[in-house]
Amino acid sequence: MLAHTDKAAQKAPSPLSALEAMFTTHIDFIAQHPGVPRMIFGELQNHENTPTKRTVQALINRYRERLSIIIDKGKSQGELDPQLDTKAASTLFIGLIQGLVIQSLMAGDTSRLKKDAPGAFAIYLSGIRRKQ
Numbered sequence: 001m002l003a004h005t006d007k008a009a010q011k012a013p014s015p016l017s018a019l020e021a022m023f024t025t026h027i028d029f030i031a032q033h034p035g036v037p038r039m040i041f042g043e044l045q046n047h048e049n050t051p052t053k054r055t056v057q058a059l060i061n062r063y064r065e066r067l068s069i070i071i072d073k074g075k076s077q078g079e080l081d082p083q084l085d086t087k088a089a090s091t092l093f094i095g096l097i098q099g100l101v102i103q104s105l106m107a108g109d110t111s112r113l114k115k116d117a118p119g120a121f122a123i124y125l126s127g128i129r130r131k132q
Helices: 002-011 015-032 035-044 051-076 086-107 111-128
Strands: none
Touching: 002 015, 002 051, 015 035, 015 051, 015 086, 015 111, 035 051, 035 086, 051 086, 086 111
């Protein structure tokens, strides 16, 4: 999945559009592979530090690092609020996706994920964009 989001971000003309490309690519990946979140959430229920759990944690950490680089670039280029907390913005980005996934799984409707994603991302963007 990281390879897909990286590729999408690299094609984007700006940090803001890179974030949107990563978000859309991530949502599309989950919509095409709805079993992946189920397996991950199931594994995270395990109290032991399993190899799968460590792999998921490492993946999320690498994803957060990539997001942080793009967010910092957006701040330095004036697209994003210069006072933006990069770590919080990265965490919220990931949490936004996780929340959408959980809601679609609870509803038993994975198509809901793609329906709800644009509006949720628009709210995220309004919070991180540089205020004019």
